[in-house]
Amino acid sequence: MEFRDLKTQYQKYRHEIDGAIQKVLEKADFVSGAEIRILEERLAEYVGVKHCISCANGTEAMTLVLMAWGIEKDDAIFVPDFTFFSTGEVVSLRGATPIFVDVDPHTFNIDTIKLEKAIQRVIKKGELKPKAIIPVDLFGLPADHNEIGRIAEKYNLLVLEDAAQGFGGSINGQKAGSFGHAATTSFFPAKPLGCYGDGGAIFTNDDQLASLLNSYKVHGKGINKYDNVRIGLNSRLDTIQAAVLNVKLTVFIEHELEDINKIYRLYNKKLAGAVGIPVMPTGYYSSFAQYTIKLNNKSERDALKTKLSEHKIPSMIYYSKPMHRQEAFNNREYDESDYQVVNQLCDTVLSLPMHPYLSEEEIDEVCSLILNR
Numbered sequence: 553m554e555f556r557d558l559k560t561q562y563q564k565y566r567h568e569i570d571g572a573i574q575k576v577l578e579k580a581d582f583v584s585g586a587e588i589r590i591l592e593e594r595l596a597e598y599v600g601v602k603h604c605i606s607c608a609n610g611t612e613a614m615t616l617v618l619m620a621w622g623i624e625k626d627d628a629i630f631v632p633d634f635t636f637f638s639t640g641e642v643v644s645l646r647g648a649t650p651i652f653v654d655v656d657p658h659t660f661n662i663d664t665i666k667l668e669k670a671i672q673r674v675i676k677k678g679e680l681k682p683k684a685i686i687p688v689d690l691f692g693l694p695a696d697h698n699e700i701g702r703i704a705e706k707y708n709l710l711v712l713e714d715a716a717q718g719f720g721g722s723i724n725g726q727k728a729g730s731f732g733h734a735a736t737t738s739f740f741p742a743k744p745l746g747c748y749g750d751g752g753a754i755f756t757n758d759d760q761l762a763s764l765l766n767s768y769k770v771h772g773k774g775i776n777k778y779d780n781v782r783i784g785l786n787s788r789l790d791t792i793q794a795a796v797l798n799v800k801l802t803v804f805i806e807h808e809l810e811d812i813n814k815i816y817r818l819y820n821k822k823l824a825g826a827v828g829i830p831v832m833p834t835g836y837y838s839s840f841a842q843y844t845i846k847l848n849n850k851s852e853r854d855a856l857k858t859k860l861s862e863h864k865i866p867s868m869i870y871y872s873k874p875m876h877r878q879e880a881f882n883n884r885e886y887d888e889s890d891y892q893v894v895n896q897l898c899d900t901v902l903s904l905p906m907h908p909y910l911s912e913e914e915i916d917e918v919c920s921l922i923l924n925r
């Protein structure tokens with residue numbers, strides 16, 4: 553069994569994917585080829601925003617936005633404590649300070665009450681300038697963007713939606729990638745929409761930001777890349793990756809997103825009552841980058857992981873360490889009482905095999921091992 557099955561997907565769409573790659577090889581326009589523009593237009597339309605700017609990966613997508621916003625030393629950026637390292641890394645890379653905020657025990661997303669308290673504390677202390685919030689759509693479920701938007705407006709903060717895992721999710725029909733002042737996603741192979749290497753994109757309705765980002769991602773270009781008006785990066789998506797994504801976006805929209813939600817419902821039906829199952833608040837739709845259950849304690853979780861692996865069923869612990877406990881962030885003091893939920897989640901969560909090509913028999917096999925512990 554595969555944790556995320558990229559091989560079956562390739563076998564099913566081999567003809568289309570090979571053809572799309574072949575076309576780029578024949579034209580030899582490996583950088584900034586026609587497929588890039590086509591992909592960006594399709595992605596912007598799907599997400600429902602004016603601009604999509606493709607780039608090298610999801611981490612640089614966030615870095616580019618922080619660069620364009622002029623985030624620097626002495627700025628405070630509010631980030632959930634339960635996420636992939638990148639979300640905090642990009643803040644520190646700019647010399648700013650990530651303020652880690654505890655998460656909601658049910659949705660796993662940033663706790664908006666604790667977020668507001670954290671903002672007020674930074675203001676009161678007066679050492680750092682609150683500048684932005686980076687909510688994460690963890691495991692595919694959009695964060696509480698309505699409440700985050702209200703808080704951002706109240707404290708005059710920018711919002712960067714980290715939709716690396718969230719592409720395809722929505723709240724009352726509004727798609728992930730369209731919340732906040734800018735949003736980013738990742739096309740790392742295992743993400744909801746993945747390419748065959750690294751890739752990423754930025755979404756925004758802000759014309760001025762879009763034009764800045766198009767400059768920052770190509771060496772701070774002015775008229776062209778030999779006219780350089782600012783210090784930037786080399787952060788482009790390869791044409792071959794865009795060609796692969798153009799095929800995969802079609803099948804993602806046609807059936808993959810619906811199929812993975814069917815699998816979510818099957819899992820939930822079988823596991824309800826036996827373990828903590830993922831929740832989707834009313835009006836929310838998830839792209840299920842992960843299907844993550846909760847056990848009662850660490851020894852139960854670790855025992856289940858071992859049992860599954862004895863039966864050759866892969867499972868993963870996303871995440872085993874909160875951000876505030878990463879060695880890279882140990883330059884600051886943290887009060888553990890601020891992180892009670894995340895500390896417990898890291899000991900009790902387990903992500904099960906989850907992808908659109910999982911069969912009912914496979915789901916049965918995983919669930920019967922969990923139910924007959």
Ligand SMILES: *Cc1c(COP(=O)(O)O)cnc(C)c1O
Pocket residue numbers: 609610611612635636638639688714716717737738739740750751752
């Ligand atoms: C994967 C991921 C990223 C980074 O994306 P890359 O394309 O791997 O750089 C950022 N944030 C979250 C929440 C992620 O899961």
